[in-house]
Amino acid sequence: MxxxxxxxxxxxxxxxxxxxxxxxxxxxxxxxxxxxxxxxxxxxxxxxxxxxxxxxxxxxxxxxxxxxxxxxxxxxxxxxxxxxxxxxxxxxxxxxxxxxxxxxxxxxxxxxxxxxxxxxxxxxxxxxxxxxxxxxxxxxxxxxxxxxELTQKGMHGRIAGALLYLHNEVFNEKNGEIIIKRQDLADLTAMSKESAIRIIKELKDENIISVDGNIILLNNIESLTNISLRG
Amino acid sequence: MxxxxxxxxxxxxxxxxxxxxxxxxxxxxxxxxxxxxxxxxxxxxxxxxxxxxxxxxxxxxxxxxxxxxxxxxxxxxxxxxxxxxxxxxxxxxxxxxxxxxxxxxxxxxxxxxxxxxxxxxxxxxxxxxxxxxxxxxxxxxxxxxxxxELTQKGMHGRIAGALLYLHNEVFNEKNGEIIIKRQDLADLTAMSKESAIRIIKELKDENIISVDGNIILLNNIESLTNISLRG
DNA sequence: TCAGTTAATTGACTTTTATCAATTTAAAAT
DNA sequence: ATTTTAAATTGATAAAAGTCAATTAACTGA
Known part of the structure; x- marks a missing residue:
């Protein structure tokens, strides 16, 4: 050296x-x-x-x-x-x-x-x-x-909160892409992998997010914020 | 002064x-x-x-x-x-x-x-x-x-853990008495007051603890430890 | 490219936990 | 002692969340 x-x-x-x-x-x-x-x-x-x-x-x-x-x-x-x-x-x-x-x-x-x-x-x-x-x-x-977050919010609120966290504080990219495995999303929100999958799917069906494999895009941040706050 | x-x-x-x-x-x-x-x-x-x-x-x-x-x-x-x-x-x-x-x-x-x-x-x-x-x-x-404790244990484990915490770290008294309101026990374990009440009652019925109003005595610490670990 | 492995998905079902409403009990104040 | 208030209890019910098992899709290393 x-x-x-x-x-x-x-x-x-x-x-x-x-x-x-x-x-x-x-x-x-x-x-x-x-x-x-x-x-x-x-x-x-x-x-x-x-x-x-x-x-x-x-x-x-x-x-x-x-x-x-x-x-x-x-x-x-x-x-x-x-x-x-x-x-x-x-x-x-x-x-x-x-x-x-x-x-x-x-x-x-x-x-x-x-x-x-x-x-x-x-x-x-x-x-x-x-x-x-x-x-x-x-x-x-x-x-x-x-x-x-973990003890006073339901699963929807926790997933919404996690997505906002990932978007704002982890993947600050120009394209807004979040890349995360389902299991990690579950581990981040203290729920089972299957539950995380189901909620992601719901959010996708409501067009609040777009999903392509492990890539997630937030289409409607306002809506996610509301879900996160509601619990 | x-x-x-x-x-x-x-x-x-x-x-x-x-x-x-x-x-x-x-x-x-x-x-x-x-x-x-x-x-x-x-x-x-x-x-x-x-x-x-x-x-x-x-x-x-x-x-x-x-x-x-x-x-x-x-x-x-x-x-x-x-x-x-x-x-x-x-x-x-x-x-x-x-x-x-x-x-x-x-x-x-x-x-x-x-x-x-x-x-x-x-x-x-x-x-x-x-x-x-x-x-x-x-x-x-x-x-x-x-x-x-809060995210990976069921209610029984959380209550058992809380009682052990109160016994070992808060009420270190010779008589072993814990004095706590049901609502506080619920707030300590992130569950509803009613759920806390029910679990306390179960533990009492199994003689693992004695209850007199807000005074709780731990009769079987080993059993509580097991319940706490099992989750 | 293909086999082998890991990750994701889905539906059916069970378990856990909260909520609501109605009482009952206990505690504090007058 | 008696009213008032807060705390505890109980049962019935609904909602939330996990588990299990079976597939399907995606990815990795020869």
Whole structure:
């Protein structure tokens, strides 16, 4: 490795990350020296629930899903993540275990940063500490919304909500396409695959969405919003 | 107020809090000067979801419930809290709004600390920052368990899990009594009050628990554990 | 291209859970 | 003690959601 001199850039990765804005060149160099970039193909596990949490990643390219492995092989997808975000988990600073599984959905690449370095940065840089607290609390906010979504809405509302989430926060593409497997949609909304299929079909029959295999287009966002709100 | 000189103790409150162990006398004094103790009667709201988050509290005495106000006046209880814990919320460091409601269940008292002081302490003391991150992540861990609990277990499993939670983590009393309203039990397990009542009755009929009004005794913890695990 | 595997679909059926309405009981206030 | 109010209970019913089994379609690797 003769890139020890590279500062504030490695590919398009770390510099663009708001989280790291507060770091000095010297502090940034700490990350730069330990980081280690790896590629993953769709379906490959990046972090496995239950294993030791030794690193966090900054996702560079691709798309990953972050999910809880629950009872009887049922999964609950907490969220999808796109570049450029830090992906760690609540094991950081606590028991240093992975409490979620992170899996590549599209071909992805990520830089690994060991938690020791992350801890050092929190100790060295007050603003980074606050940013990290902010980051964690923002996720807690999302989790709170998800609690209501999953426990107080019927299946139609949950699917509508999930589609809007995917459209607005995961697949921000010009063509508006969402690409997702039925099972993932079920895991995202805590229902059976068959139920997810049936509701997708209903929405398609009502022309609220268009479906072509795993590609979904939202034709009527207003209607979906209403369904999502009604529950 | 002529208690500016009091350091490291105010009642039994702040010194006993592991979170504050890392503070220097000087830093502790910052809290001590701004804190402000208030009593609450059962049913009184301490923080109301939707309002500005200007303070966090350290609970001194009593019992509070922390819940999300969801759809159609339905609440979801996230957790109960006993002394001596900090109660804030994910609005700290983000949008500084309350995203949960905190209500006294028993007569309670709490010291208010403004978020500015809390922020100063994070900036002043690295260990306090790490402790706070740890605290927040521990709650995320609990939330993850709750996701599985609520989305992958049937009503019997949820009630059993809730009773074990109340027994082990909320009412650690020698007599083993749990005191809770049916509605709160329903709000804790995301089901209707009627369903909660029916399951409590079943458990009573099978002698797994004893019930006298709002007082519940766990007669067979092993059995409850099995029910909780089975889902 | 073809076999082999995985994902998606569908219908029938069962189970789970909520809702509604009517009482009954318990708790608080005067 | 008595009125008033809130909480708990019960049964009947409907709605929601899962399961199972059988196909069909789509995708993958020789």
């Amino acid at each position: 003769d890139e020890k001199k590279i500062t504030k850039h490695c590919g398009s990765c770390l510099t663009n990350l708001p989280m790291f804005n507060s770091l000095t060149d010297e502090q940034f160099e700490l990350i730069n020296q330990v980081r280690c970039r790896v590629k993953f193909r769709p379906g490959e596990v990046i972090f496995k629930q239950g294993t030791a949490l030794t690193h966090v990643i900054v996702l560079n390219e691709g798309l990953v899903k972050i999910y809880l492995e629950g009872i009887d092989n049922r999964n609950l997808i907490l969220r999808f993540a796109r570049p450029l975000t830090i992906i760690g988990g609540p094991g950081v600073f606590t028991d240093f275990k992975n409490h979620v599984t992170t899996m590549a959905v599209e071909e992805s690449s990520a830089c690994f940063i060991d938690v020791k370095t992350l801890t050092d940065l929190v100790m060295l840089n007050k603003d980074f500490a606050i940013n990290l607290l902010k980051w964690v609390n923002m996720h807690t906010l999302s989790n709170y919304e998800k609690f209501i | 002529d208690e500016k000189k009091i350091t490291k103790h105010c009642g039994s409150c702040l010194t006993n809090l592991p979170m504050f162990n890392s503070l220097t006398d000087e830093q502790f004094e910052l809290i001590n000067q701004v804190r402000c103790r208030v009593k609450f009667r059962p049913g009184e709201v301490i923080f109301k979801q939707g309002t500005a988050l200007t303070h966090v509290i350290v609970l001194n005495e009593g019992l509070v419930k922390i819940y999300l106000e969801g759809i159609d006046n339905r609440n979801l209880i996230l957790r109960f809290a006993r002394p001596l814990t900090i109660i804030g919320g994910p609005g700290v460091f983000t949008d500084f709004k309350n995203h949960v409601t905190t209500m006294a269940v028993e007569e309670s008292s709490a010291c208010f600390i403004d978020v500015k002081t809390l922020t100063d302490l994070v900036m002043l003391n690295k260990d306090f920052a790490i402790n706070l991150l740890k605290w927040v992540n521990m709650h995320t861990l609990s939330n993850y368990e709750k996701f599985i």
